[in-house]
Amino acid sequence: MSLISSLRNAFRKPYTTVSVAGAKELLASGATLVDVRSAQEWRSGRAPQAKHVPLDRLQNSLAGIPKHRPVVAICASGVRSVSAARLLATNGYQAYSVRGGMNAWRRAGEPVR
Numbered sequence: 752m753s754l755i756s757s758l759r760n761a762f763r764k765p766y767t768t769v770s771v772a773g774a775k776e777l778l779a780s781g782a783t784l785v786d787v788r789s790a791q792e793w794r795s796g797r798a799p800q801a802k803h804v805p806l807d808r809l810q811n812s813l814a815g816i817p818k819h820r821p822v823v824a825i826c827a828s829g830v831r832s833v834s835a836a837r838l839l840a841t842n843g844y845q846a847y848s849v850r851g852g853m854n855a856w857r858r859a860g861e862p863v864r
Contacts, residue, residue, distance in 0.1 A: 765840035782821035
């Protein structure tokens with residue numbers, strides 16, 4: 752393996768960033784949607800199928816998140832969900848982060864409750 756290939760592998764993201772449409776496809780295929788926002792943000796509106804696991808709690812325990820199917824992380828803007836997806840991926844999950852988070856979800860006209 753060349754030095755360039757080694758460096759690419761070392762800096763490669765262990766997760767995938769997806770659009771809202773990509774997230775919807777994953778969810779339709781059985782993926783789990785994990786909302787990593789705070790309790791206050793969660794109460795302000797969430798995707799109907801989302802499971803609430805704030806990022807600080809996720810960093811302490813992955814219990815309750817099925818490992819046998821993909822996990823899509825979402826937050827307000829896409830920053831915390833990247834951290835969540837990285838954490839999940841390094842623990843053996845097939846992980847995704849929603850680009851733009853709930854802001855993008857709402858702009859796409861997806862349901863929020």
